[in-house]
Amino acid sequence: MERNEFIKSLGLGIALVCTGSCMTGCGSKGEDPAPSPGGGGGGSGSVGTKVNIDLGSQLLTVGAFVASGGVLFIRTATGNAASSFVATQALCPHQGGTLNWVQASNVIQCSLHSSKYTTTGSIVAQPNDGGTTSALKVYVLAVSGTTLTATIS
Numbered sequence: 001m002e003r004n005e006f007i008k009s010l011g012l013g014i015a016l017v018c019t020g021s022c023m024t025g026c027g028s029k030g031e032d033p034a035p036s037p038g039g040g041g042g043g044s045g046s047v048g049t050k051v052n053i054d055l056g057s058q059l060l061t062v063g064a065f066v067a068s069g070g071v072l073f074i075r076t077a078t079g080n081a082a083s084s085f086v087a088t089q090a091l092c093p094h095q096g097g098t099l100n101w102v103q104a105s106n107v108i109q110c111s112l113h114s115s116k117y118t119t120t121g122s123i124v125a126q127p128n129d130g131g132t133t134s135a136l137k138v139y140v141l142a143v144s145g146t147t148l149t150a151t152i153s
């Protein structure tokens with residue numbers, strides 16, 4: 001290989017290495033991780049979204065609960081008035097754990113770090129990992145026939 005050819009090939013190699021480094025660097029700025037749910041998104045749908053439950057087949061007994069469309073529906077009383085039910089976000093504001101209704105103690109409890117909430121969304125117990133959670137979002141409910149509707153807010 002001639003000296004000129006060697007220098008040209010060396011230059012091309014350096015150029016490729018620099019280009020690769022620049023592309024990698026630029027790429028990482030555009031690939032920031034998705035923001036965490038933080039403040040209680042909890043897997044909920046968009047504000048204003050309506051989520052329906054069929055009361056003919058679900059939430060038939062007091063204490064029954066079901067998660068659908070990012071909403072945790074709980075039956076807290078008999079009858080099919082809106083006041084017989086509660087709807088909150090379905091995922092924990094702390095780190096997105098699944099929320100369940102515990103009828104025996106009248107609390108909504110996270111399956112991940114055991115934080116607890118009232119049906120009004122207030123915090124009863126903080127997570128057991130030393131972290132802190134925030135209040136649950138509670139959604140307005142309406143009943144039409146046998147359809148229970150929560151409006152995400």
Ligand code: FES
Pocket residue numbers: 092093094095096097110111112113114115126127128133
């Ligand atoms: S995710 Fe619910 S308490 Fe941590």
